[in-house]
Amino acid sequence: MVFKCQEDSFLRQFTTKVLSCEAATLDWIPPGETNAKKLQGYNVICEDTILFPEGGGQPCDYGQLNGQPVRSVIRKGAEAIHFVETSTRFEEGDVIKQSLDWNRRLEHMQQHSGQHLITALFDSEFKYDTTSWWLGSDTSYIELDTKHLISRESLDLIERRANELIREGRVVTVQLEDPEIAKEFQDARAPRGLPKDHVGLARVVRIEGVESNMCCGTHVSNLSQLQCIKLLYAEKSKNAVNVHFVVGERVLRKLGEIFQREQQMNLALKGGPTQHLELIQKLQLNLKSSTKAFQKLLKDVAISEAEKLENTPQPYPKYYCLHRKDGIEPDFINTFLRNAPEGIFYFLTVSENSSNNGKGLMVLRGSENEVKKFGEIFMELLEGKGNGRDTNFQGKFNNGSKIPECNAILEKHFNGDKIKK
Numbered sequence: 001m002v003f004k005c006q007e008d009s010f011l012r013q014f015t016t017k018v019l020s021c022e023a024a025t026l027d028w029i030p031p032g033e034t035n036a037k038k039l040q041g042y043n044v045i046c047e048d049t050i051l052f053p054e055g056g057g058q059p060c061d062y063g064q065l066n067g068q069p070v071r072s073v074i075r076k077g078a079e080a081i082h083f084v085e086t087s088t089r090f091e092e093g094d095v096i097k098q099s100l101d102w103n104r105r106l107e108h109m110q111q112h113s114g115q116h117l118i119t120a121l122f123d124s125e126f127k128y129d130t131t132s133w134w135l136g137s138d139t140s141y142i143e144l145d146t147k148h149l150i151s152r153e154s155l156d157l158i159e160r161r162a163n164e165l166i167r168e169g170r171v172v173t174v175q176l177e178d179p180e181i182a183k184e185f186q187d188a189r190a191p192r193g194l195p196k197d198h199v200g201l202a203r204v205v206r207i208e209g210v211e212s213n214m215c216c217g218t219h220v221s222n223l224s225q226l227q228c229i230k231l232l233y234a235e236k237s238k239n240a241v242n243v244h245f246v247v248g249e250r251v252l253r254k255l256g257e258i259f260q261r262e263q264q265m266n267l268a269l270k271g272g273p274t275q276h277l278e279l280i281q282k283l284q285l286n287l288k289s290s291t292k293a294f295q296k297l298l299k300d301v302a303i304s305e306a307e308k309l310e311n312t313p314q315p316y317p318k319y320y321c322l323h324r325k326d327g328i329e330p331d332f333i334n335t336f337l338r339n340a341p342e343g344i345f346y347f348l349t350v351s352e353n354s355s356n357n358g359k360g361l362m363v364l365r366g367s368e369n370e371v372k373k374f375g376e377i378f379m380e381l382l383e384g385k386g387n388g389r390d391t392n393f394q395g396k397f398n399n400g401s402k403i404p405e406c407n408a409i410l411e412k413h414f415n416g417d418k419i420k421k
């Protein structure tokens, strides 16, 4: 079966008949989103279709049946099943109008024909086989069967050659062949071959003077329709190398996005693109030394707090609380405890700055019984988890808003009797 979309990949409207319609649901991820939505609708099979069913590495088309959105098209044997998101069912024999989301189709055709072209060039220039390819929603890649990482110079060579062929406007044709004859064009580069449930003639896609390849996808009719190809980068993946690329409209979109980001960076960094890297490195260095200075100061504060306590007139208080909100800096607590006098029950916290109910770290030091008892109570109040050993208890908490309540509990425990008197 050759669908209308494969016979004429430029047809955007088509009238056909409904063969069957069944109620169905579909888990669909809307373009640009990550979470699937459950859609209610119908699976509709038509006499023919201009909407390409997912296959050969190319995602399905979107479009409409009688104005109702088609969210997925899959091929089953000789039939294409359209999932239509609608509450109105289609009747068998209905004459309906199909329309195609042309921008999506054009983008897919450009990436797919572009893939054939660069696959052929990597084969002829370097004898690298393409073992698979991926048409992503942003960029695409081919997987090349080689262990050598491909240099920028090699990518530039292929890119230059591909764009030369685009400028020459080589013709792209699709011929229908007997599957046995078509197998000749199922070379090592495209080992997938025909799917098991394929029926009828096979399609051979030819780029004039470049290559012939068996393929089910929709393709441009002339390389000039690819506009241009950019090979972005090559990366190693297991025993292969992936070459990432964009073709046609995507080159323009990507360039637009990059330029916009560049302008935002100019403003944020107060410098032009050629200085960006240098300015960021400078910022990183500054941040590193500021962090170092801050930690040193915080340690000094811890020591001074401990000394202040040590210098208070005897007898020392029975318990002592200290809560800092300069960020979760365990060093502050450790330094304080190393310098603080013995014989006092300590309740110390360091937590995220700026908010009262932020996350933080808590340390208790005191007698084994008290540490265990208050550790458990405080962790529950502060929504945290921790454990104690001997005279120490340490825990992480998620909600610091109840710290004053914890302080009050200690006040009552240690000084409650005194107040009563």
Ligand SMILES: [Zn+2]
Binding pocket: 056, 112, 116, 214, 215, 216, 217
């Ligand atoms: Zn293909």
